[in-house]
Amino acid sequence: MAARNAKAKDKPYKLAAGAGLYLHVMPNGARYWRMKYRWDGKEKLLAIGVYPEVSLKEAGEARDQARAKLRAGHDPSEHKQLSKLTSKLSVDTRFQAIAVEWLESRGDLAQSTREKAAWMLETYAFPWLGKRQIHEISTAEVLAVLRRLEAQEKIESTQRLRQICGQVFRYAVATGRLDRDPTSALRGALKTAKNRHYASITDPAKVGELMRAIDGYTGQLVTQCALRFAPLVFTRPGELRKAEWEEFDLAAKQWNIPATKMKMGVAHVVPLSKQAVAVLEELRPVTGNGRYVFPSVRSSRDPMSENTVNAALRRLGYGTDDMTGHGFRSMASTLLHEMGWTSDAIERQLAHSERNPIKAAYNRAEHLPERRKMMQAWADYLDKLKVKGQPHLKLVG
Structure with a gap:
C-alpha cells in the first residue's frame, strides 16, 4: 500500500x-x-x-x-x-554458427579483413568443423583441418586459419559456451612461413627507369593511371584499387580513406601532391560518374582486380622478383628516409600501427602538415629521377 x-x-x-x-x-x-x-x-x-x-x-x-x-x-x-x-547469443552452438556470430561482432575489422576471414572459414574450416558442436571439437581435429591446407604448401594461409579459428574458440570461451581454446596447444605443431619481402626497386637510377616505363605504358587508361598514381601515394594495393571518388577532396588535395578499408581499422588521410591530383583529373571524365576511381575492366560496379597492377608491371618487363604493387611502399620508405624526412612522418604516411597510444594520438594529430610537404617533395623527386638519364632534357633544381 x-x-x-x-x-x-x-x-x-x-x-x-x-x-x-x-x-x-x-x-x-x-x-x-x-x-x-x-x-x-x-x-x-x-x-x-x-x-x-x-x-x-x-x-x-x-x-x-x-x-x-x-x-x-x-x-x-x-x-x-x-x-x-x-x-x-545464438542457441546454436555449432562451430559455424558461433564463427558467423564472432564475425558479426567484430565491427572493428576492415571490410577486406572480414571478407578474407569469412572466405577462409567457408573454404577450409566449415566443411569439416562447421556442423560440429564447438565444445566437442578436439585439438587433434583442428590440427587435421590445418594439415590439409599445410599439405598444399600454403604455409601462410595455414597460420592465418589457425589464428582465425583460435579467435572463434576464444570468443566461445568469453561468451560462456566453451571452457578452453583447443588451438592453444598447437603452437609449434605447424610449419612457419619465412618472412615475406615484397620485391621493390630502391636504387634512384632504377626508380627513374621505372617511372619512365610507367609513363610509356600503352595498356588501358585506367590501368595506366593506377600505375602512375601508386608510387605517388604508396598506399596498400587493396586501398588503391578500392578507392572511391567520394573519398577524395581534390580542392583540399587529400584522400580520406575510411577505417573500414584500412588494415589497422583506423581512418587514414593521404595528402595529394599536384601530380597525384593531375592523374585524378585526367581519369575523372572516364570513371568519375561511377563509384570506383579504378573500376574493373569487366564491370564498373566492381573495383579493379587485385592482380591488375602487378600484371601491368610484368607487361613492362618487371618480374615478380623485381617489382610489385606493394613494393611502391618500401620504395618510398627507403628513399624518403634517405632524403631526411622523419621516421614518424614516414611511418604515419605508411599507416603503420603505433603501439604507444599516446604517441599514436600525437602522430594522427600533428604530422599532417609535415606529411603534406613530404608528399609534394616526394612527387617532385620522382619527376627529377624520371628525367635523369635523358641528356636532351635539362634537370631543373
Missing part, C-alpha cells in the same frame, strides 16, 4: 522494503525497485524493475535470489549483465 500510494516530491526519496531492498521514487513519479549491497568492500546497486510492473512480492523474490548469489560468492549485478549477454 505504501508503494502504491507513494507520491512524487521535489527530490528523489526511498521507501525501505527490508534486507537492502527499497523503492526509489523519482520527481516525475516513476518508481524503481533497487537493492543495495556490498561487493568486494564497495557499495553497489542492483536494478530489479519498475513498480507496478514488478510487484513488491516479485521484487522481494529477486532480492532473495540476489542474496543467495552473494552467499555463493557471485556478484548479482555481473550475473545480470552476463544473463543479458547470453540471451542475445
